[in-house]
Amino acid sequence: MTYGIEDLGIETPGKIIAVHLNYPSRIAQRGRTPKHPSYFVKPASSLAPTGGVVERPAGTELLAFEGEIALVIGAPARHVTPEDGWQHVAAVTAANDLGIYDLRAADKGSNLRNKGGDGFTPIGPKAIPTDGIGPDAWRVRTWVNGELVQDDTSDTLTFPFGQLVADLSQHLTLETGDVILTGTPAGSSVVVPGDVVEVEVDAPEAPGAPSTGRLVTTVTQGSVPFGDFGSQPQVDDLQRIEAWGSEAEHSAAVAAGRATPLSAADTDGAEAAPSPLTSEIREQLAGVAVATVSAALRKRGYVDIFIDGVHPNHEGDTIIGTAKTLRFIPFRPDLFKAHGGGFNAQKLAFDTVNPGEVLVIEARGVRETGTVGDVLALRAQVRGAAGIVTDGGVRDFAAVQQFDIPVFSQGAHPSVLGRRHVPWEVDVTIACGGAAVQPGDIIMGDRDGVIVIPPALLVEVAAEAAEQEAADAWVADQVANGEAVDGLFPMNAQWRAKYDAHRAQNAEQPGAATGPEAQA
Numbered sequence: 001m002t003y004g005i006e007d008l009g010i011e012t013p014g015k016i017i018a019v020h021l022n023y024p025s026r027i028a029q030r031g032r033t034p035k036h037p038s039y040f041v042k043p044a045s046s047l048a049p050t051g052g053v054v055e056r057p058a059g060t061e062l063l064a065f066e067g068e069i070a071l072v073i074g075a076p077a078r079h080v081t082p083e084d085g086w087q088h089v090a091a092v093t094a095a096n097d098l099g100i101y102d103l104r105a106a107d108k109g110s111n112l113r114n115k116g117g118d119g120f121t122p123i124g125p126k127a128i129p130t131d132g133i134g135p136d137a138w139r140v141r142t143w144v145n146g147e148l149v150q151d152d153t154s155d156t157l158t159f160p161f162g163q164l165v166a167d168l169s170q171h172l173t174l175e176t177g178d179v180i181l182t183g184t185p186a187g188s189s190v191v192v193p194g195d196v197v198e199v200e201v202d203a204p205e206a207p208g209a210p211s212t213g214r215l216v217t218t219v220t221q222g223s224v225p226f227g228d229f230g231s232q233p234q235v236d237d238l239q240r241i242e243a244w245g246s247e248a249e250h251s252a253a254v255a256a257g258r259a260t261p262l263s264a265a266d267t268d269g270a271e272a273a274p275s276p277l278t279s280e281i282r283e284q285l286a287g288v289a290v291a292t293v294s295a296a297l298r299k300r301g302y303v304d305i306f307i308d309g310v311h312p313n314h315e316g317d318t319i320i321g322t323a324k325t326l327r328f329i330p331f332r333p334d335l336f337k338a339h340g341g342g343f344n345a346q347k348l349a350f351d352t353v354n355p356g357e358v359l360v361i362e363a364r365g366v367r368e369t370g371t372v373g374d375v376l377a378l379r380a381q382v383r384g385a386a387g388i389v390t391d392g393g394v395r396d397f398a399a400v401q402q403f404d405i406p407v408f409s410q411g412a413h414p415s416v417l418g419r420r421h422v423p424w425e426v427d428v429t430i431a432c433g434g435a436a437v438q439p440g441d442i443i444m445g446d447r448d449g450v451i452v453i454p455p456a457l458l459v460e461v462a463a464e465a466a467e468q469e470a471a472d473a474w475v476a477d478q479v480a481n482g483e484a485v486d487g488l489f490p491m492n493a494q495w496r497a498k499y500d501a502h503r504a505q506n507a508e509q510p511g512a513a514t515g516p517e518a519q520a
Helices: 024-030 082-088 101-107 161-169 237-244 247-255 279-285 290-299 333-339 345-352 374-382 397-401 455-480 493-508
Strands: 016-019 039-042 052-056 067-073 089-096 121-129 139-144 147-153 179-181 196-202 215-221 319-330 357-362 370-372 387-390 407-409 421-426 430-432 435-437 442-446 449-453
Touching (some): 082 089, 089 196, 121 196, 121 215, 279 455, 370 387, 455 493
Parallel strands (some): 016 179, 052 215, 319 357
Antiparallel strands (some): 196 215, 319 421, 319 442, 430 435, 442 449
C-alpha cells in the first residue's frame, strides 16, 4: 500500500498518535476546553490509502469521519522545545480519523476498538514537504458525497504543531516516519454505507499553493457480527446526538432515512412496554385530588411516594404524565469540566422529553441553585411535555411563569447549575424530594403536592380514587346542606346506604353523570 510518504523514504509509519481536541470550533461543539493536549494511539494496521473502503461493522450505526492534518516526523525528536518542534516535521498530509461511537463505552478512553479498526486511518494521497512553509499556513477540508462539511485552518489551533511535538517528545522518542493526527474541526459527523468521504490538506497562501490532493474513502457495510466473548456495541441518544453533531443534524438525518430516531428500542431489540396512562385513565382522574390518590396508595403500603417540598409556579396547576428522569450529582470541578458543557445530560433530557411526559429532576433537595431556566422550560413546553418537577430551584422564575407548562419546584434561585450540580445521566432511577422515581412511573400533582404512582397499580388506584372522590363530593354536599359530620365523615352504615341509593338512582337515569358533579 502507498500512503503518499514514499518520497520521504518511509513505507509505513511507525507510531500513529492522535490528539483528542484541538480546534476551537470543535471544542465549542463539545463544550469542554482542555488545559493541555491529550492523546491516543492508533495501530499501524488501521492505515489505508486513498481510494480504499472502510467497513461499518455489523451491528453498529455510528461510524464518524474526522478530517485532519497529519504531521510526518522527519528528524527524531526527544525533549525538544515548542519553538523547535516544527523543525522535526518533515511533511504534512491528509488523514481521516474514523471511529465507531458504538464502541466507545467498551474502550473507557483508550479508543482502541472504536478507532483502531482496519482501514480506520486513511492517509495521503500526497505528502507536502514543510520546507519554506510555516505551521500556521495549513488548511483542512472534508467533503461527504461532494458536499463541503469541514473547513478550518491551523492558525486557529489551541495547541500548535510545535507544542504537540514538544509535549510528546517529553514522554517518548518521536521517530522518523511517525505520524501525529492533530485534531479535527467542527463538522465531523456520521457516515453510512455508500457514502464517499474526501479529505484534502493544502497551504493556499504558500508558493504554488501545494495540496495533498483528495484522500478518498468509501463506506461499506460489514457482515461479520461481534462475538459474545467481547464487548458488544452500545448506543444511546446522547451518543447519537454527539456523533451527528447536534439534535438538529440528527433530526435531519432521521428525516432523510440515514439515522435511527431518538428514544428508539434498546440495542437488544426489546421495545418499551406501553404506558398504562391511557386517555381513559386520564379522564377518570380528571378532577381527582392528589390527596385522594395518595390515600389509595397508602392502603397498599406506599407511604413514601411524595415528592416533598415542591410547589407549582401557577396557582391551580395540575399535572399527570409519565416520568422521564434526569439526575444531577454534587458539583466537582473535574467532573463538571468533563460533563457540564456542550450537549450534556440536562440538555439531552429537555431535547428528548416526549409529549405527555413529566421531566423529573433529582437535585438532592438543593434549592440554592437553578436546575431549569426559561430556555429549557420553553423547550419542554414546545416538545409537549406535561410538566417539570425538580426538588431544586428555578432560574428566570418570572419568565418561566409566563409559559403554560406547569413547573413544580422549591422556588426561585438566580444561580447557574454549576454552583452545586453536575448534569450526569438521564432515564435512570432517581430520588426526587425523598421519593424514588423510575422512568415510566406515573407523576401526578396539584396544589397539595406531587406523588409517584407505580405503573402496575395505576388502574386499580385510579378506579378507587375516582370512586372515593365522588363519595367525598357527595359528603361535602350533605355538610353544605347542614348535616353534621358525625357518622357522615367517614360514612357509617346508615349514610353509606343513602349514598349507595343515590348512586343507584343516578345510574338508572340515561346519560346521568357519574362524576362528582352528579353527587349533589
